[in-house]
Amino acid sequence: MNKTWLIISREYGERVRKKSFIITTLLMPIFMIALMIAPTLMMLYATGDQKQIVVLDRSGRAIVDRLQPSAEVSFIREDGMSKAEACNIYGEESGIFGVLYIGSEVEMRDSVQLITNSSSSMMLEENIAAQISDIIEKDKLAAYNIENLDQILADVETRIELSTFLNDGTGEEESMESTSSGINYILGIILGMMLYMVIILYGQMVLTSVVEEKASRVVDVLVTSCTPFQIMMGKILGIALVAITQIAIWAALVIAASKFLMPMLFTADVMATNDMMMQALMGTIGDTGYLVMLFTYLLLFILGGFLLYASLYAASGSAVDSVMDGQQFNTIIMMPIILALIVMMSVFNDPNSPLAFWASMIPFTSPIVMIARIPFGIAQWEIIVSLVVLYATFIITTWLAAKIYRVGIFMHGKRPSWKELWQWLRMK
Amino acid sequence: MRDTILKVEHVTKSYTGHKALDDVSLEVPRGAVYGLLGPNGAGKTTLIRVINKITIADSGSVTLDGKPLTSAEVFNIGYMPEERGLYKKMRVGEQALFFARLKGLERGEAERRLKAWFERLNIADWWARKVEDLSKGMAQKVQFIATVVHEPKLLIFDEPFSGFDPINANMLKEEILGLRDRGATIIFSTHNMASVEEICDHITLINKSRNILSGSVEEIRRRAGGNIFEVIHKSDAESLVSTLEDKAMPLGESRGVVGGYHQTKIHVMKDGDLKEVIALLNDRCGLRSINEVIPSMNDIFIRAVNGTL
Numbered sequence: 001m002n003k004t005w006l007i008i009s010r011e012y013g014e015r016v017r018k019k020s021f022i023i024t025t026l027l028m029p030i031f032m033i034a035l036m037i038a039p040t041l042m043m044l045y046a047t048g049d050q051k052q053i054v055v056l057d058r059s060g061r062a063i064v065d066r067l068q069p070s071a072e073v074s075f076i077r078e079d080g081m082s083k084a085e086a087c088n089i090y091g092e093e094s095g096i097f098g099v100l101y102i103g104s105e106v107e108m109r110d111s112v113q114l115i116t117n118s119s120s121s122m123m124l125e126e127n128i129a130a131q132i133s134d135i136i137e138k139d140k141l142a143a144y145n146i147e148n149l150d151q152i153l154a155d156v157e158t159r160i161e162l163s164t165f166l167n168d169g170t171g172e173e174e175s176m177e178s179t180s181s182g183i184n185y186i187l188g189i190i191l192g193m194m195l196y197m198v199i200i201l202y203g204q205m206v207l208t209s210v211v212e213e214k215a216s217r218v219v220d221v222l223v224t225s226c227t228p229f230q231i232m233m234g235k236i237l238g239i240a241l242v243a244i245t246q247i248a249i250w251a252a253l254v255i256a257a258s259k260f261l262m263p264m265l266f267t268a269d270v271m272a273t274n275d276m277m278m279q280a281l282m283g284t285i286g287d288t289g290y291l292v293m294l295f296t297y298l299l300l301f302i303l304g305g306f307l308l309y310a311s312l313y314a315a316s317g318s319a320v321d322s323v324m325d326g327q328q329f330n331t332i333i334m335m336p337i338i339l340a341l342i343v344m345m346s347v348f349n350d351p352n353s354p355l356a357f358w359a360s361m362i363p364f365t366s367p368i369v370m371i372a373r374i375p376f377g378i379a380q381w382e383i384i385v386s387l388v389v390l391y392a393t394f395i396i397t398t399w400l401a402a403k404i405y406r407v408g409i410f411m412h413g414k415r416p417s418w419k420e421l422w423q424w425l426r427m428k
Numbered sequence: 429m430r431d432t433i434l435k436v437e438h439v440t441k442s443y444t445g446h447k448a449l450d451d452v453s454l455e456v457p458r459g460a461v462y463g464l465l466g467p468n469g470a471g472k473t474t475l476i477r478v479i480n481k482i483t484i485a486d487s488g489s490v491t492l493d494g495k496p497l498t499s500a501e502v503f504n505i506g507y508m509p510e511e512r513g514l515y516k517k518m519r520v521g522e523q524a525l526f527f528a529r530l531k532g533l534e535r536g537e538a539e540r541r542l543k544a545w546f547e548r549l550n551i552a553d554w555w556a557r558k559v560e561d562l563s564k565g566m567a568q569k570v571q572f573i574a575t576v577v578h579e580p581k582l583l584i585f586d587e588p589f590s591g592f593d594p595i596n597a598n599m600l601k602e603e604i605l606g607l608r609d610r611g612a613t614i615i616f617s618t619h620n621m622a623s624v625e626e627i628c629d630h631i632t633l634i635n636k637s638r639n640i641l642s643g644s645v646e647e648i649r650r651r652a653g654g655n656i657f658e659v660i661h662k663s664d665a666e667s668l669v670s671t672l673e674d675k676a677m678p679l680g681e682s683r684g685v686v687g688g689y690h691q692t693k694i695h696v697m698k699d700g701d702l703k704e705v706i707a708l709l710n711d712r713c714g715l716r717s718i719n720e721v722i723p724s725m726n727d728i729f730i731r732a733v734n735g736t737l
Contacts (some may be wrong), residue, residue, distance in 0.1 A: 006530055216512075410483060
């Protein structure tokens, strides 16, 4: 045990002192926040210059006069020119973005055409299509000759907001926990992705490190001091500690932000905002107890998931001579992880579907799928069963991995076949 | 007669398609500097790995002090592999400390001993450097220290002199002899015969997976001694060989010496043939001088491999 501990502390000490570890640990939260804010910012600033579009209106409904220009696009009316002429004149050199041709039968296929000089954007296309549809719709409504049409339309416009709560048996909104599928969805994705990343990144770290130790023959020296099992477990646990350290630092940052920063930023009048989603988001981030619970589960599942996969990665690393040779095994190990990601995405539609349930019980997919379900409020017993199964499987895979490892690390030369691996497993 | 520290009995190890060790037995006396000799690919490293329990032999046994080697016993062995086993990214001092503590030394004790060794081998400045910044020879010194720092009673070096310049190779020799004087038993493999003569007192010669010669250097020399002569002659080596036919055979290459003469070492096969050989050389090869020489390990090595010892 003393020797395993020495190996753990070497693996841990070497890794946490690396510049790359310190940088990723501190930069990752900033990067994550940037990743969340970036799409909004991009929408705001990435529209670029106003695009000018020449409109040939053959509909006879004067659609062109009713098209509304925006910051993104403006429309120029052009009469007395055929489509071919317009396309010729307003080519790339003209500085015009494109030609919008509106045929006489607007609702027919190919009747409304946007012919652009460079690729157009989805937003621009939706904008134009929506505007023309609105105009036609209004024309049709107008054809019914209804009095006070505008008044009626304004009156019938309706928008409701759904408040969701978790049933606690009282039905009192004051006592029930308010829930938001939107927030759960975001949290689920963040947690699931985090687990995915940790398993892949740190798992491959195990593989690389085992291969390096084998190729440099360090393991030959180590084995005169300790057993192959101690070497393997020391490495896996050492790297697991590194992963836990990293997540603990992130958790501490987020929880500290929730405890000290949130009350300062979100004063009562900000909390009074009408936006339900915003309110729920702030509620979640501000709820320190809830965050602590989430991170506890996250740590438990990351540890279990990592240990399970790390044992497979260690066995693969021991069987090959170079990281490149390890790719074949890597691909196979990745399969259930990718599968878990796919299932995770479907979890968000129905967190309690049979697929979601079983995928969060079967150990190879369970960490990622279960952690993504937890924000939706999953029964405690499900989480516990999932954890027990996960950790039990980890013990079994580690036992098998150790059998391959102790033979593999001393085998040099060609990559072993599946048959040989099987023989190693059965060796006494 | 000194007692035996390590006994290897009838060890056989096959890999798919070839036999790496074929019924190899040897006994290493306590306090010896024991050389494992042989051409590249003869099976030296495999034998060392079997002794270290890195490779499991197909059959045969290895005992240390009469007992099979257990994990509790590994403390008593220091092993330096030929491909140096050091973490490239790790700092030299921390690395040496890690290996020393793995061998069971307390942190303080390990640090004290390591610092002393670093001073001794003139590498104290490297304590905080990374291994990847060191030259091969430098890294080897670090490896050497990591191997011997826990003062095991059995030390195994695989090709310890490869990668060292003559000055450092000499330093290493001195250290190995020093370790022996302080009571350690040393086994090392090499294909460099010169180093054997200088420091080994016992050898085993392995060729084509078999132990073809074992014993103390003195005894082997005595056994191989006699009937080796250095001949200085006028004619070239080829005519010398054809002249002598099967009465004597050359050991190694001829070399030219001043005055257009050649110098060749020959082994006269039978004691009684010497007169005749001299007569033949005198008649046909322009014999200038002939002297008896004490065989070098190199000569013995060549004769043993050729099966004429």
